[in-house]
Amino acid sequence: MRLSRYFLPVLKENPSEAQIVSHRLMLRAGMIKQQSAGIYSWLPLGFKVLRKIENIVHEEQARAGHIAIQMPILQGADLWRESGRYDDYGQEMLRMQDRHGRDMLYTPTAEEMVTDIFRSHVSSYKDLPLTLYQIQWKFRDEIRPRFGVMRGREFYMKDGYNFDLTKEDALHAYNRHLVSYLRTYERMGLQAIPMRADSGPIGGDDTHEFLVLAETGESEVFYDSAVTDLSFGDRVIDYDSVEQCQAVLEEFTSKYARTDETHDEAAFHERVPEERRRVARGIEVGQIFYFGTKYSDAMGAEVQGPDGKKVPVHMGSHGIGVSRLLGAIIEASHDDKGIIWPEGVTPFHVGIVNLKQGDDEADAACESLYKAFEAAGLEPLYDDRTERAGGKFATMDLIGLPWRITVGPRGLKNGVVELTCRRTGTSEELPPEQAIAKVVEIYSHH
Numbered sequence: 001m002r003l004s005r006y007f008l009p010v011l012k013e014n015p016s017e018a019q020i021v022s023h024r025l026m027l028r029a030g031m032i033k034q035q036s037a038g039i040y041s042w043l044p045l046g047f048k049v050l051r052k053i054e055n056i057v058h059e060e061q062a063r064a065g066h067i068a069i070q071m072p073i074l075q076g077a078d079l080w081r082e083s084g085r086y087d088d089y090g091q092e093m094l095r096m097q098d099r100h101g102r103d104m105l106y107t108p109t110a111e112e113m114v115t116d117i118f119r120s121h122v123s124s125y126k127d128l129p130l131t132l133y134q135i136q137w138k139f140r141d142e143i144r145p146r147f148g149v150m151r152g153r154e155f156y157m158k159d160g161y162n163f164d165l166t167k168e169d170a171l172h173a174y175n176r177h178l179v180s181y182l183r184t185y186e187r188m189g190l191q192a193i194p195m196r197a198d199s200g201p202i203g204g205d206d207t208h209e210f211l212v213l214a215e216t217g218e219s220e221v222f223y224d225s226a227v228t229d230l231s232f233g234d235r236v237i238d239y240d241s242v243e244q245c246q247a248v249l250e251e252f253t254s255k256y257a258r259t260d261e262t263h264d265e266a267a268f269h270e271r272v273p274e275e276r277r278r279v280a281r282g283i284e285v286g287q288i289f290y291f292g293t294k295y296s297d298a299m300g301a302e303v304q305g306p307d308g309k310k311v312p313v314h315m316g317s318h319g320i321g322v323s324r325l326l327g328a329i330i331e332a333s334h335d336d337k338g339i340i341w342p343e344g345v346t347p348f349h350v351g352i353v354n355l356k357q358g359d360d361e362a363d364a365a366c367e368s369l370y371k372a373f374e375a376a377g378l379e380p381l382y383d384d385r386t387e388r389a390g391g392k393f394a395t396m397d398l399i400g401l402p403w404r405i406t407v408g409p410r411g412l413k414n415g416v417v418e419l420t421c422r423r424t425g426t427s428e429e430l431p432p433e434q435a436i437a438k439v440v441e442i443y444s445h446h
């Protein structure tokens with residue numbers, strides 16, 4: 001993309017309505033525009049990162065054997081009356097009527113609808129296990145929408161639902177989700193710590209939230225600092241293996257890590273030596289639930305078991321806050337100049353800054369870098385505007401591309417361009433071909 005032809009409405013001033021850094025930077029970098037309280041338009045740069053995050057989620061869901069569907073945003077109230085949640089959900093649910101006076105709602109989650117799909121089409125245990133998921137807009141009429149996409153009213157969520165014959169099988173689905181979530185967040189450059197939590201309106205006994213540590217997080221968390229040493233890394237897991245998924249779950253959940261909802265001060269002191277006890281804040285980027293037969297009992301979602309008898313299926317649901325993740329990633333990765341995107345989610349792979357637009361040699365060198373990156377399957381953002389160098393650098397630093405190549409007549413005389421790492425700020429002078437090769441090599445791991 002050439003910046004002269006892009007739509008990147010960056011703001012020079014700090015927007016006064018933004019209280020936390022991620023909200024401020026998303027507005028300043030022209031990623032989002034607020035349309036009403038907690039409701040945003042996604043401008044090109046923000047939309048691009050949203051899509052990157054969504055793609056990682058889809059890839060990791062496919063790896064775990066889960067199947068994508070898409071359910072409607074507007075749902076009839078009747079299914080929600082069957083489960084009892086039409087009344088339970090309260091004011092967080094946005095309700096409306098169609099022209100025939102039928103009660104409708106904007107989906108805050110989709111346990112009822114997916115259970116309806118299941119009961120209409122599945123009747124034998126032979127079709128299990130089954131996990132269906134979607135990535136879809138949700139609406140919750142939050143009392144206090146704030147911090148930009150972090151606590152929106154309209155927000156984008158990955159929501160998955162498992163159907164299993166037995167509790168044991170459903171617990172394997174729970175463990176499998178935990179493993180696949182660890183991988184998903186790590187690909188986005190995040191450490192998200194599974195913590196024992198409370199299940200709220202979704203219901204059930206077993207639930208973990210995934211938290212990214214950040215001072216601006218809305219949840220208070222209590223944990224053993226040893227959990228921050230854990231990393232999933234590039235291990236390969238067989239998602240069908242009960243033992244392997246169980247082992248990962250134990251490794252990542254056996255140390256003390258809880259949100260304030262389940263925190264137990266006595267147990268904290270008993271289980272964690274003082275020097276490793278941490279009280280901090282975190283951003284909830286996902287949650288997994290096992291709730292047994294709560295919805296299948298209420299809605300008659302049964303299958304015929306091996307003995308011919310009909311039994312309600314065991315279920316759980318699993319969510320990732322896809323739009324919230326943009327805020328969480330920026331909270332975890334920025335400096336005073338702007339965003340620092342992890343390679344896995346960056347909107348463009350490399351920025352090209354032309355120090356002397358209009359100089360034949362500099363223009364030609366930038367063009368050939370641009371074409372070479374495209375040919376290598378990467379997306380460069382070329383700042384081809386006739387702006388002064390300081391302004392170009394400030395924009396690149398603000399929008400946070402991990403790598404930048406600076407091209408100017410002086411370097412070209414010596415046959416070099418400058419390659420700069422956004423995270424460390426370090427630069428090296430290299431012949432253009434070597435700079436390209438280095439950037440291509442880095443992205444071959446992402």
Ligand code: P5A
Nearest residue numbers: 109151152155159284285286287317318319321324
């Ligand atoms: C699991 C999937 C559920 O709704 N039902 C289907 C279950 N879980 S949840 O924890 O309530 O939500 C899942 C994730 O969505 C994000 N989230 C939000 N993001 C932005 N703004 C909001 N108002 C908001 N509410 C929830 C969180 O990341 C949460 O973990």
